[in-house]
Amino acid sequence: MAAGALSVRGLGMQFEGLSALADVSMEVPAGEIHGLIGPNGAGKTTFFNCLTGFYRPTAGELWLDAQRVDGLPTHVLSALGVSRTFQNIRLFANMTAIENVLVGSHIHIGVGGTDVLTARRPSKYAALERMLSLRGAPRAALQGVVELAGAVGRPPAVRRAEMEAVNTARTLLGAVGLAGKENALARNLPYGDQRRLEVARALATRPGLLLLDEPTAGMNPQESAAMVGLIRRIRDQFETTVVLIEHQMRVVMGVCERITVLDYGRKIAEGTPAEVQRDTRVIEAYLGTRAVKEAGDGSP
Amino acid sequence: MNPMRQLGDSTVGRLPGAARWPLFLALVAMLPFLLSDVWIQMLFFVGLFIVLGLGLNVVVGFAGLLDLGYVAFFAAGAYSLGIMTSPGSPFDLDMNFWLVLPLGVLIAASFGVLLGLPVLPLRGDYLAIVTLGFGEIIRLFLVNREDVTAGSQGLSAIARPEIGSFQIETFTHWFYFILIAAVIVGFIASRLRDSRIGRAWEAIREDEDVAAAMGVNKVKYKLMAFAIGASVGGLGGVLYASFIGFINPAGFSLQVSIDVIAVVIIGGMGSTPGVILGSLVLIGFPRILQFKETADFLGKFEWLRDGLNGIVAAFDTVIPGSIGRLPAASEWGRELADDTRFIIFGALLVAIMVLRPEGLVPSRRRQLEFETEDLPVPAGGAA
Numbered sequence: 001m002a003a004g005a006l007s008v009r010g011l012g013m014q015f016e017g018l019s020a021l022a023d024v025s026m027e028v029p030a031g032e033i034h035g036l037i038g039p040n041g042a043g044k045t046t047f048f049n050c051l052t053g054f055y056r057p058t059a060g061e062l063w064l065d066a067q068r069v070d071g072l073p074t075h076v077l078s079a080l081g082v083s084r085t086f087q088n089i090r091l092f093a094n095m096t097a098i099e100n101v102l103v104g105s106h107i108h109i110g111v112g113g114t115d116v117l118t119a120r121r122p123s124k125y126a127a128l129e130r131m132l133s134l135r136g137a138p139r140a141a142l143q144g145v146v147e148l149a150g151a152v153g154r155p156p157a158v159r160r161a162e163m164e165a166v167n168t169a170r171t172l173l174g175a176v177g178l179a180g181k182e183n184a185l186a187r188n189l190p191y192g193d194q195r196r197l198e199v200a201r202a203l204a205t206r207p208g209l210l211l212l213d214e215p216t217a218g219m220n221p222q223e224s225a226a227m228v229g230l231i232r233r234i235r236d237q238f239e240t241t242v243v244l245i246e247h248q249m250r251v252v253m254g255v256c257e258r259i260t261v262l263d264y265g266r267k268i269a270e271g272t273p274a275e276v277q278r279d280t281r282v283i284e285a286y287l288g289t290r291a292v293k294e295a296g297d298g299s300p
Numbered sequence: 301m302n303p304m305r306q307l308g309d310s311t312v313g314r315l316p317g318a319a320r321w322p323l324f325l326a327l328v329a330m331l332p333f334l335l336s337d338v339w340i341q342m343l344f345f346v347g348l349f350i351v352l353g354l355g356l357n358v359v360v361g362f363a364g365l366l367d368l369g370y371v372a373f374f375a376a377g378a379y380s381l382g383i384m385t386s387p388g389s390p391f392d393l394d395m396n397f398w399l400v401l402p403l404g405v406l407i408a409a410s411f412g413v414l415l416g417l418p419v420l421p422l423r424g425d426y427l428a429i430v431t432l433g434f435g436e437i438i439r440l441f442l443v444n445r446e447d448v449t450a451g452s453q454g455l456s457a458i459a460r461p462e463i464g465s466f467q468i469e470t471f472t473h474w475f476y477f478i479l480i481a482a483v484i485v486g487f488i489a490s491r492l493r494d495s496r497i498g499r500a501w502e503a504i505r506e507d508e509d510v511a512a513a514m515g516v517n518k519v520k521y522k523l524m525a526f527a528i529g530a531s532v533g534g535l536g537g538v539l540y541a542s543f544i545g546f547i548n549p550a551g552f553s554l555q556v557s558i559d560v561i562a563v564v565i566i567g568g569m570g571s572t573p574g575v576i577l578g579s580l581v582l583i584g585f586p587r588i589l590q591f592k593e594t595a596d597f598l599g600k601f602e603w604l605r606d607g608l609n610g611i612v613a614a615f616d617t618v619i620p621g622s623i624g625r626l627p628a629a630s631e632w633g634r635e636l637a638d639d640t641r642f643i644i645f646g647a648l649l650v651a652i653m654v655l656r657p658e659g660l661v662p663s664r665r666r667q668l669e670f671e672t673e674d675l676p677v678p679a680g681g682a683a
Contacts, residue, residue, distance in 0.1 A: 052513055074512035084513055092506035095499075102496075103503040107515040109496045144524055151495035152488050162496070205515050 003030035003065050004081055004208025004241035012059030013046055020046040021265045033235055033242045035256030039285055042262040044245045045087055048211050052084050053077045064209060079107050081208030085198040085215060087245070093187040097178060097197055100186050101169040104204025109161045172200040175237070176230060192223050199230065203238060210234065212244040216251050224248060228255045253277070261285065328479060332472040340471040342587040344543065347478035348536055349583045353563040353575035354485045355532025360561065361570035362493060363525035364505030366428040369435030371556040372415070373408040373530040375442060377537025379449060380404035382547050385459035390447055397461040401538050408534020409527045416526035420519055435557050442549035454548025458541050474543050481539060485532055486572055492528070501525055559583065566652055568659025577660050582645070589633035599630035
């Protein structure tokens, strides 16, 4: 759908005394499949959490296409086209597969989508401002009443939107290989299916930028290979930009066009898979300084 | 077409879904021709708690927000009608019932939003405690602000509805009135459940952070749930105040909140048939125990009482004066309803929670949740 070019400028995330991210900058052009790697605790998931509004970055700027988006609430970021999956699968466990996907379609059904209009970057005193000003309240209340009336009265427009969403959801489930499992409860799906369902749900939001947090974690080589194929297909078919966190080097090297390496919250390398593989700082981060020396010596 | 349909409540009977409710309602509508006034009065209260239960169900069952202060909205509705129509009200407005009905609902809804705003970031236990406090605040307000609420004196001669020259006054009239209200509320609740709003609520219940990441505006939908629940509570309050004709703060204690939440949980959270059954068991049954018919019926068991008292007397010969005698058998129902009611109900609650934790008539979904509890690979299990 959208372009989904991501620009990160000097991003920092400080938790009390702990600096989880410091001065991270990167450019991901629209349509790229970009890898994010680094040892455990390097700040990769924190980076995703900043991008999706789970955390509010303490420094730096985030730009999505031509819009500055840092500090926006999660649901607004989602409406602007940022969607994600989770390292530890977080499906709506007691909802069916198709319902999970339909939640992803939420803002595209009926009178929705209007939330995007409120995408104003909040100031430092946003919470206070929100409390004191009731400017948006009457309009929001009116919108709520209209939406409730639509749900109760179920006019043809709402019915049609709902049916379209169901059709889209079926298509998406088919696209990730879950056709025929629409009415299974998410919790009852096998592990690999749950991962794929998360991808389908994320796609239902019609993302410009899709963030995949370890999409192949816990998968065997065949399943991983299938996931790699799926990621490529998604990029081509849905025209999204993809940023993925990944530990399996085979996957990273196989699917990513460029890679950013994080270590202790800092960017230590960036480039094509081949470039990153040769980078001494990367080898050092993963294997320690001796490994670098040995690699330099050419000795085993 | 709608995937929610397949998961709809399907435990009433074997009739096709579409025919089930009209048939049930037709049977219920015939009851006034079959039963005496005390029964119809009892059924009014059952209907009232069905309305309240359906409203709270939206908040607790659909959106997963545990609200223990539901009485606040019930009181808001009841006092709206009381203050605006009672001749004893400090304002002496003397308004028409039909004008106050929507006003009362609206006032209760704004109370819902008012409560919702500060508790938005709270979850689970914390939410329960704050809502509990809110219910108490409202009760204390009713007692202490005599210039607004007439305090513990209460408000009397509250307006009753008229349709043209026809006045709703007999138990039968009220029975039909509450029946219509319950049908409307039930219809609205089921429509909401099967819409994107219902899905958003459910997603928030499951994992509100992820729901937000999927584009659901948490603030909006939580407030919506509170507002809907509160307006139904307000509606119940208006109807109750008009039916009773007199209200004072004593009628709006924590007990009401507990009764409504018990109706929802015993019946089965998220399930409409569950709310109906829960209300019959928790609200209807204790009243039936107090009926004269029940006393007459139990009177036939005088021989059982004699027998039991015989056994007691035998014990008494061993340790004289240790045990009292059972009262007359005809009094058993009343005794049970008065003194022992809470013991019996406590035991019943525990029993139901142990034997059927999903409630008497669980929603299809809840049933699945409980059935599949032990599966080895739960989604999000690593969280």
